[in-house]
Amino acid sequence: MSKHPIQNYQILKVIGKGAFAIVYQGQHVKTKEIVAIKQISTDMQEGPHKEKMLQLFNQEIEIMKAIKHQNIIELKEVQYTSDSINMILEYCGLGDLEKYIKKNSAKNRLAESEAKPLILQLLDAMKMLRLKNVVHRDLKLANILINEQMQIKLGDFGFAKSVMSDLMESYCGTPITMAPEILKKNDNYDHKCDIWSLGVMIYQILYGQPPFIPKKATVIDLIKEIEKQNISFSEQVVVSSECKDLIRKMLVEDPKKRTSFEDIFTHPWCVKEQIDLRKSVLQTYVPQHQEFLKNLSYTLFQQNNQLLSIIRIIQTIENKYKELTQICINFRNVLTQGFSSIQLNISYSNQKVCIKLPDNYKYFNFQQELLIFLTNLYEVAIKNQNINLIDFIDLKIQDYEITNYFSIRYDEYTVTLLEEITSFKLQNDVQKGQLLNKLEDEKVKNKFVKSDLNTLIEVIRDRFKNS
Incomplete structure (x- = not known):
């Protein structure tokens, strides 16, 4: 130990x-x-x-x-x-992808239908690396791990590098999946070295062996095989023409001519489709949508807490000035009604789904309703010498940014949310367990200029600052 x-x-x-x-x-x-x-x-x-x-x-x-x-x-x-x-x-209890394939596939390879969900998960991880401007530099099947929920996890960032410039120097990685520009010890290279390694890995997963196999186990012989650019696709293995096209574009020796990550992510083979993940060799039923729904519930819970905070703020002025009681009650009712329904606009890949709860949904514009509320307070206050709204304004109720409309970008390449959306129920304390329903996006937001609210607040400050 x-x-x-x-x-x-x-x-x-x-x-x-x-x-x-x-x-x-x-x-x-x-x-x-x-x-x-x-x-x-x-x-x-x-x-x-x-x-x-x-x-x-x-x-x-x-x-x-x-x-x-x-x-x-x-x-x-x-x-x-x-x-x-x-x-x-x-x-990750199920080990790495290389060993898992060997253990669960007699031919040491996966059918395209089985491989695609795994590859799309890996590409999703690469999207994050590109977003963070990180190059992994040691992509290989042994560095792709699988957890007990059958979820792919990219690991081992020992050779990874944050790219401050477009080019890097150093010899690192694993030769069989290493980009030719690194094998040749060129003075510099960039993130496209990861694209080459991904292409090799995709080929390995589908065909059970690397695309380039040297006669002798030396780097020089591997380079010679790569330079031939003779990528063989065995006819005994059924792989779609779109997938072969993607591999060819990734395994181009010249990095300047090699496809980009942006083109990979929008390649026809990589566009999300309805995949029956339960047919995967991994029996993959990726739990990301469960995590998404948990985050949704948490978001609604946060919004609910904000509403409670606002209601407490309103009660401070209601308790201080009885003349404003009815106006405060009306505004509290507006808040409650505004959150009696929520609407979600979820976009993922090339699809968009808008769902609402319940059928009488109406967009709630907090800033506009607050403007109306403060206007009513101000009209009563200027008629009553004993009312000063400065203390209330200083509570900064206008700084709250709450809405019952949530627009969420959901970029899981490997799953569809539709099953969960149609069966998910909100927590009882948020909304009495009604089903979310798929519908067309017909949201029409009320027009409102935020400067109007700021102008009113300044008028109130000027009016009552010496009171």
Whole structure:
């Protein structure tokens, strides 16, 4: 077991070894959560080599801290000791994709219908890396992990790099999936090295072997095979012409002519379609939509809390000035009615779904209703010498940004939300468990200029500042 103690965690067993690190399966002492612990020994001779290694380790940690995505391994925490760095990571109980395919497929490959949901999850992870301007540089099947929910997770960012410029230098990665520009030790390269590696991996998943196999296991022979640009698609393996087209565009030797990530994400083969994930070899029923619905409930819960806060603010002036009681009651009723229904505009891939609850939905414009409310208060206040609205204005009720209309971008390439949308019920405390219904987007927002509200507030301040 580990010679370096890890605070709050018990080491269970070794699950992997690398040149500079050992990966353990661990368990949190109190919560009993199972985790992976990547332990990096820093007990090495001082010098440029140690300095370079520590730089890579710290770079890996910083990149993983900056990336949160359902298809990327989560870094939960980092512990430093005098002679080790311990990365506490999300645990994936089914191991890596390479071993999983070998174990579950007699032909060491997946049919296109089985492979596509997995590949689209991986591409979704790559979208996040592009968004964060990160190049992985060591993409291979052994670095694609699977958790117990049958969800793909991209891991091992030991060679990853945040790209501050368009070009990078250094020889890293795994030769069989390494881009030719790196194999040839060119002076520089960019994010397109990841596109090459992805192309090799997709080919491996579908055909059970790499697209380029050298006669001798040397880098020089691998380069020669790549330079021939003879990508063979066995007729014994049924793969669609669109998929072959994507692979060809990814496996172009010249990175300048190689397809871009933007073109990959919009390629016809990568466009979302209704995929029966239950037919996948992984029996994949990705739980992202469950997470989405949980987030939706949480969002509604937050909005409900904001409404309660606003109601308490209104009660402060209602309790202070009895002349304003009825106006305050009316506005509270407006708030309640506004949130008696919600509308969601969900867009994902090339589809858009708008759903509402219930049928009498009406868009609620908080700022406009607040303008009307303050106008009514002001009209009564200027007729009554004993009313001063400054204290109420200082509560900054105008700063709340609440709405009963939610527009959400949902970019899960591997799933469709429709089943969950039609069966999901909101929590009872938000709305009495009514079903969300699919409908056309017919929302018509009330026009409102926010400056009108600000102008009124300034008028109230001027009117009552000396009262």
